[in-house]
Amino acid sequence: MSKKNIGTVIVDEDNSPNPEQFSFVLTKTEEEFQLQKGMYVVVPTEDGEVLASVIELFKTNRYFSSPSAVRAYETSGKTLASIFPADRWEHIIAKAKPLGIITEIGIQRLLFPVSPGENVSIPDNDTLIQFLGLEKDNGLNLGMIEQHDLTVKLNLTKFLQKHAAILAISGAGKSYTVSVLLEELLSRKAEQGRVAIVLFDVHGEYKGMGDDKSPYKKYVNVFPGGLIQFATSSMSARQFSIYEPQITTVQTRDLSKILSQFYKDKVKQGETYVIGDIIEALEKDEQLNPRSREALIGWLYTLNNTRLFGSAENPDLKSILKPGKITIFDLSDFTSIKLKQMLVSYILFRIFDMRKKNEVPPTTIILEEAHQFVPEARLDQAISRSIIETIAREGRKFFTSLVLVSQRPVKLSTTVLSQCNTHVIMRILNPYDLDYIGRSSEGIDRSTMNSITSLGVGEAIIVGNAVNHPIFVKVRKRKTSTLETQTLEESAKNFDS
Numbered sequence: 001m002s003k004k005n006i007g008t009v010i011v012d013e014d015n016s017p018n019p020e021q022f023s024f025v026l027t028k029t030e031e032e033f034q035l036q037k038g039m040y041v042v043v044p045t046e047d048g049e050v051l052a053s054v055i056e057l058f059k060t061n062r063y064f065s066s067p068s069a070v071r072a073y074e075t076s077g078k079t080l081a082s083i084f085p086a087d088r089w090e091h092i093i094a095k096a097k098p099l100g101i102i103t104e105i106g107i108q109r110l111l112f113p114v115s116p117g118e119n120v121s122i123p124d125n126d127t128l129i130q131f132l133g134l135e136k137d138n139g140l141n142l143g144m145i146e147q148h149d150l151t152v153k154l155n156l157t158k159f160l161q162k163h164a165a166i167l168a169i170s171g172a173g174k175s176y177t178v179s180v181l182l183e184e185l186l187s188r189k190a191e192q193g194r195v196a197i198v199l200f201d202v203h204g205e206y207k208g209m210g211d212d213k214s215p216y217k218k219y220v221n222v223f224p225g226g227l228i229q230f231a232t233s234s235m236s237a238r239q240f241s242i243y244e245p246q247i248t249t250v251q252t253r254d255l256s257k258i259l260s261q262f263y264k265d266k267v268k269q270g271e272t273y274v275i276g277d278i279i280e281a282l283e284k285d286e287q288l289n290p291r292s293r294e295a296l297i298g299w300l301y302t303l304n305n306t307r308l309f310g311s312a313e314n315p316d317l318k319s320i321l322k323p324g325k326i327t328i329f330d331l332s333d334f335t336s337i338k339l340k341q342m343l344v345s346y347i348l349f350r351i352f353d354m355r356k357k358n359e360v361p362p363t364t365i366i367l368e369e370a371h372q373f374v375p376e377a378r379l380d381q382a383i384s385r386s387i388i389e390t391i392a393r394e395g396r397k398f399f400t401s402l403v404l405v406s407q408r409p410v411k412l413s414t415t416v417l418s419q420c421n422t423h424v425i426m427r428i429l430n431p432y433d434l435d436y437i438g439r440s441s442e443g444i445d446r447s448t449m450n451s452i453t454s455l456g457v458g459e460a461i462i463v464g465n466a467v468n469h470p471i472f473v474k475v476r477k478r479k480t481s482t483l484e485t486q487t488l489e490e491s492a493k494n495f496d497s
C-alpha cells in the first residue's frame, strides 16, 4: 500500500487514544500537506490497519497558551513572536474517529486503541474504495470525495435493490443529482446489468433528455401525462376503492363480484370493458341494495369523468419497460394533485404486478415531490400512498426500487422513509427536517448530522446501504445540460419576447 505519512499519534487529555477516538499531531507543514476535516487516515497496528476519519482539527501553540503572558508581552509594545521562536511551536492537532480495522479476515470493528507514537498516513484510494464499499469500475459515478480525489462509484445492487431517498431544501441540487444518476443508468452496457427506469416528472424538468440534441435520446421516451389511459379491465375492486375512498367495503365487495363475472365472460375471451359497462351491469343487478348501488354508480361516474379510464392501456406499460431505457411521465400539465396521485398509483400498481410475474425487467421508479404522493399525515388521504408503501415494503424481493425525492422530509411517510435504505442528503436547514432525518437515517452520527446545514449546492452526504460509512460527495457535473432550469431573467425575457 502506498502511503503518505503525515502525523504521529499522541496522548491527550481526553484519555485518548481509546477505541473510539485518538489524536495526532500533524508532522508535515501546512505547505507540504493540508489536512482537512472529514479526511480519512490510517494507522498501523499488529492486527491490521485502522482506518479513521478526522472529526476535529485545531491549532495549538504553547507560547500563546497563557492569556496573561500574551497580554503582558503584547502591551509592552513587542510581539511574542519577535522575542521567542513562537511560530516554530505552532502545531496542528487532529482528532480522529476509528471506523474499523482492515484485518486478514475483512473489515472489523476496532476494539482496542491505536498506540501513541504510531505513524498516521493517508490511505491510498484502493483501500478507501474497499473500506467505504464503493466500486472501482462498474458502479454509478455520482461524483467525488474531493479531499481524496476519489471518484464515488456506487454499487448498483447496494444502491437500487432496496430504495433510496434524495432529501434537501429547494435548490440544493436534488433534480440535478437525479439527472446525473440517470446519465449513469442509461450509459450502462447490457453486461453490466441494466434496469428499466420510470420517472414521474412533476415539473416537466426532465423532458429535455428526450430532445433531438440529447445524447440519450434513443433511450428516452417522454410521455405526456394527458395521454395516459388506464386499462379498466386490469383494475381490481380494491383499486377502485382506493381511487374513490368514499366507496364502502360493502360496495367494494359488490363491485368485486361484477368484476369477477367480467373476468370470466370478457377478459378470458380476450375482450375488454370500460366503466360504462360496469355501471350497466350494476344497474341490472337486482340483488344489490338499491341505495348502496346508486351511491356506487355515482362514484363510478365521478371516476369516469376523470377520463383516465379507458378500454386499453396507454402507453402499453409492458412494452415500454425495457432494460437501459427510461420512460418520463410528464405530469407538468396537471394541476390536480388527486389526478397526479391516481396516475402514479395506477402505473405503480401495474409495474409491481408485472414485476411479480417477471413480465418486465427490474425497474427503478423515480418520484419527484414524493411527499405529495406518500404524505406522513394520515388525514391527507393520498391515493398513491398504499401502493408506494407496498412497494417500499416488498419491492426489494421483486426488484422494484423507489428513488424518492423530496424537499420536505417531515411530510414524507415515516413508513416509506424508513424503508429507504440509502439516503442522499443534501443541504437542509429546517430543524424539524433535520431532526426527522437524524431519526430515520441509519448509521448517521452527530458529526455528520452537524455538517448537513453547511453543505453547498451540489454537495451530498450518502448514508445507508449503498456505502459502508457515511461519505461526503461533490456531485459531478452532468454530461448534458438537458435538465430544464431557467433563471428568473431568462424566464422573464422568454415571456416578454
Ligand SMILES: Nc1ncnc2c1ncn2[C@@H]1O[C@H](COP(=O)(O)OP(=O)(O)OP(=O)(O)O)[C@@H](O)[C@H]1O
Binding pocket: 168, 169, 170, 171, 172, 173, 174, 175, 176, 177, 407, 457, 458, 459, 474, 475, 476, 477, 478, 485
Ligand atoms: N452538482 C452540481 N453541479 C453544478 N451545479 C449544480 C449541481 N447541483 C445543482 N446545481 C445547480 O443548482 C441548481 C438547482 O438544482 P436543482 O434544480 O437540482 O435543485 P432541487 O434540489 O431539485 O430544487 P427543487 O426542490 O426546487 O426542485 C441547478 O439548476 C444547478 O444550476
Ligand SMILES: [Mg+2]
Binding pocket: 174, 175, 176
Ligand atoms: Mg428539483
